[in-house]
Amino acid sequence: MSEIDFSNLPYLQCVAKEAMRLHPPTPLMLPHRANANVKIGGYDIPKGSNVHVNVWAVARDSVVWKDPLEFRPERFLEEDVDIKGHDFRLLPFGAGRRVCPGAQLGINLVTSMLGHLLHHFWWAPPEGIKSEDIDMGENPGLWYGFGGEKEKKEMVIAWWRGYDMVVWWTKEDDDDGDDVRERVARWLW
Numbered sequence: 001m002s003e004i005d006f007s008n009l010p011y012l013q014c015v016a017k018e019a020m021r022l023h024p025p026t027p028l029m030l031p032h033r034a035n036a037n038v039k040i041g042g043y044d045i046p047k048g049s050n051v052h053v054n055v056w057a058v059a060r061d062s063v064v065w066k067d068p069l070e071f072r073p074e075r076f077l078e079e080d081v082d083i084k085g086h087d088f089r090l091l092p093f094g095a096g097r098r099v100c101p102g103a104q105l106g107i108n109l110v111t112s113m114l115g116h117l118l119h120h121f122w123w124a125p126p127e128g129i130k131s132e133d134i135d136m137g138e139n140p141g142l143w144y145g146f147g148g149e150k151e152k153k154e155m156v157i158a159w160w161r162g163y164d165m166v167v168w169w170t171k172e173d174d175d176d177g178d179d180v181r182e183r184v185a186r187w188l189w
């Protein structure tokens, strides 16, 4: 299988998409710094704030996804949803000016690796273990490296509770990240 076969494997592409919807490698994206006072969704974001968008929570929001916690690749056969920053329901690669420039390569690599693994191996749980007993939960991803201990705690809470955005301030215009004053909260569920 090579890249030219992808167009004949629509379900495989949907599986890669669905995996990135439920398990985006950067669940809170990279931090973005507000360079002016702005208002987003009714919240005042002061200049200098660090903003993280919780794409993990947005992709599990039952307002915009039917049965959001179900792994159902078919949803992308029923509706063609852009994954490269144009549909704000699905943003594993971010959006806008700083969108991931390697998005297409990333998609191709995941699709290709998955296709080869499925094609060349027979997959089954270890003897005596049922597939539903395997813990498929994830640990915090790339964003976990940002900020101090306090931010990490705040962000873990925000991630799991489903805030759609995390905003934190630092005392000075630097990144030592010790002074969390507020986090923006909109409950998604």
Ligand code: HEM
Residues within 6 Å of the ligand: 024, 025, 026, 029, 030, 031, 092, 093, 094, 095, 096, 097, 098, 099, 100, 101, 102, 103, 105, 106, 107, 110
């Ligand atoms: C499945 C694979 C990948 C995922 C999920 C991913 C995700 C992301 C995300 C979420 C961002 C931040 C976007 C934002 O801040 O709005 C980003 C940025 C970036 N990615 Fe990726 N990425 C992947 C693969 C790649 C690959 C293969 C490359 C290079 C070959 C790459 C290069 C970059 C670079 C250079 C940036 C920084 C862009 C900027 O700040 O202007 N990524 N990526």
